[in-house]
Amino acid sequence: MTNQRNVNEILDKATDLLNPYEFKGNLLSNPEVVFSFKPMSVVQLKKILMHINDERSVEKILDEILQENVKWDLGGDFDPTCLYSEDRFWILYNMRLKSRGETLETTFKCRNPKCGQPTVANIDLTSFKITSGSPKGYDSIQLSDRVVLDMDFVRRKDIIEFAAWSKVREEVSEDDQEVDDQKGKEFFTENVNEIGKGIDYALGLYALMIQKIILKPESPESSNTEPKPNEEITNLTIDDKIKFLERLNEIDYNKVKEWYDNNWFGVSLKKKVMCPICQHEEEEVLNLGNFF
Numbered sequence: 001m002t003n004q005r006n007v008n009e010i011l012d013k014a015t016d017l018l019n020p021y022e023f024k025g026n027l028l029s030n031p032e033v034v035f036s037f038k039p040m041s042v043v044q045l046k047k048i049l050m051h052i053n054d055e056r057s058v059e060k061i062l063d064e065i066l067q068e069n070v071k072w073d074l075g076g077d078f079d080p081t082c083l084y085s086e087d088r089f090w091i092l093y094n095m096r097l098k099s100r101g102e103t104l105e106t107t108f109k110c111r112n113p114k115c116g117q118p119t120v121a122n123i124d125l126t127s128f129k130i131t132s133g134s135p136k137g138y139d140s141i142q143l144s145d146r147v148v149l150d151m152d153f154v155r156r157k158d159i160i161e162f163a164a165w166s167k168v169r170e171e172v173s174e175d176d177q178e179v180d181d182q183k184g185k186e187f188f189t190e191n192v193n194e195i196g197k198g199i200d201y202a203l204g205l206y207a208l209m210i211q212k213i214i215l216k217p218e219s220p221e222s223s224n225t226e227p228k229p230n231e232e233i234t235n236l237t238i239d240d241k242i243k244f245l246e247r248l249n250e251i252d253y254n255k256v257k258e259w260y261d262n263n264w265f266g267v268s269l270k271k272k273v274m275c276p277i278c279q280h281e282e283e284e285v286l287n288l289g290n291f292f
Contacts, residue, residue: 024073025094027087028265029133029153034073035091039099040065048292056163062092063156069095081157086133086266088156093125093267096292102126104291108273112280121273123286133265140214141259143252148214151259158208165238166204206256207241 027033040048044065051057066080070091080088104123110116133153141149213236217228236244245253269286 023094023098025091028090028130029084029087030135031132032135035070035078036073037070037091037095037098040069040095044069045099045292052292059159065095066091081155081160083156084133084153085156085159086153086264090130090267097125100292104286106286108282108284110275110278110280111282112275112278115275115278115280117275117277119273119275119277121271121284123271123273128271129268131265131268134263138259138263141255143248143255146216146218148216149256150211150214151209151256152211153263153265154205154208162204162208162238202257203242203245204238206245206260207238209260210236210241210244212236213244 022036022038024034024036027035044061047061048058048065051061063080066088067078070080071078083091102125104125106121106123108119108121110119138151138153141151143149212232212234215231215233217230245256248256269291270283271286272281273284274281
């Protein structure tokens with residue numbers, strides 16, 4: 001007679017046989033790093049869809065799924081929070097293709113003001129533009145002769161830290177409390193339109209990428225004078241970094257933006273969609289809500 005424990009062991013074995021780590025991929029940030037993964041299960045997909053309107057909950061669920069379904073080919077612990085955000089999504093993108101197929105049917109609203117009708121689009125997920133990163137790392141940003149920014153792309157753990165910071169600032173804004181000279185409060189209350197939200201998002205993103213600020217000493221007055229070492233500022237909070245970026249002039253701020261644009265890697269989820277009613281064509285961007 002088979003007891004419940006044996007039944008569970010048999011089910012676990014059957015599941016492992018049906019859903020092995022049979023697919024492989026390479027990180028976009030470093031193609032030499034290989035990972036293996038298995039498709040998402042029905043339960044995992046259901047869990048995502050049940051929380052699809054709660055972005056923070058979905059992100060936590062995705063971390064759990066990555067932890068369960070992905071491993072490094074060379075061994076070692078797989079920690080999704082240590083991944084670059086672009087690499088993390090790249091792995092999820094591959095898992096989506098193997099779990100639900102390479103075609104996505106989704107609905108967009110036509111942006112033609114004379115139309116505005118919902119548009120059903122069938123999108124080939126393999127047609128998105130994919131850009132690889134630089135395994136050798138990234139150059140610093142020379143803002144001036146004496147000020148240099150050491151930059152790196154954002155990892156998942158940075159996003160988690162930023163989300164916690166944002167939540168605190170939102171709560172402060174709602175309660176209208178006085179903390180740390182109102183640091184961060186204006187970040188959420190002044191810019192309420194779409195343009196302002198875009199600026200706020202960019203500021204937060206660039207701030208997370210700053211690893212340290214390097215201050216170079218003045219040039220020695222003579223060749224006989226021993227040069228002073230650089231001063232490196234590394235213990236910067238998110239508030240400090242945002243405040244620093246806000247004080248930059250437009251030329252220096254654009255240097256940060258250009259660094260990001262020139263070094264970005266990942267999957268571009270932009271796609272042109274044509275309305276079948278008025279033939280208006282618009283570039284749309286997929287998000288978590290319509291990707292899974």
